Amino acid sequence: MGRNEIRLKRQKLSSGRIAKHRNYDELMARHEREKKIKRATYALVYFAIFAILMILLLAVLTIRKLENQKAKEKKAVYAESIIQYKI
């Protein structure tokens, strides 16, 4: 039924040994680093979203322009064929 490993410590961990690991300046530096990474990640995500939207907008505008151009060309061909027919 051993679900956990139970160990007996004959000696208590001394405060001096724990103090070796205590370093608030390092923690603060890590915190600042993570904050910067978080900010950079957010900026990158926002930039990516903005870039995607711009690409979509450009694509829509280009497609519309092409469609207009095609429609104009069609109209021109149609008008030309009517003129030729009348002549």
Added chain:
Amino acid sequence: MSEAELQQEYEILERSKKDPRAFGELYEKYYDRIFRFVYRQTDDEDLTADLCSQTFLGALKNVQRYQFRGVPFSAWLYKIASNEVNKHYRKQKKVKVFSIEEIRVRELMEQANEDWDEELIERMLTFLKGLPTEMLQVLELRFFEDKDFKEIAFILDITESGAKMRTYRAIDRLRKYFNLRIKYDGKE
């Protein structure tokens, strides 16, 4: 913990929301306790230092969202530490370790007026091995960290009655296993 101490901690936390440097006071105050708590569940000094660092980093990151919920700030730290330990064991898929200090067990035995010997401690270890993790966690917080049921419930994310039930069940098992007549909360 007195009302004045709670108020003082709350003020430090409010200051920490504007200036993370202020959090250093709470870090210094609770580092040892959190370290010992985590160390008891890992038995590895370097791993404990890592998990402790993660715990305080997590607290610092989320200090803006901290709200007083009727338990001392330390309970919030214990909760984060407990989650970090569980996350570590889930990732590593290892059997959870509970290392207990002989001196603390001796103190508890003396409180129960029991004679101390090696055989008894061996039996105690065998008994603890058979307990499910949830019970061990409650016992650890109750008898090694001296937490009340409200705090235990908050730390382990269970109800207060759930924390009591787990403790009483563990004590009952202890009574039966050792054939003892331990008094706990006035019950025998």
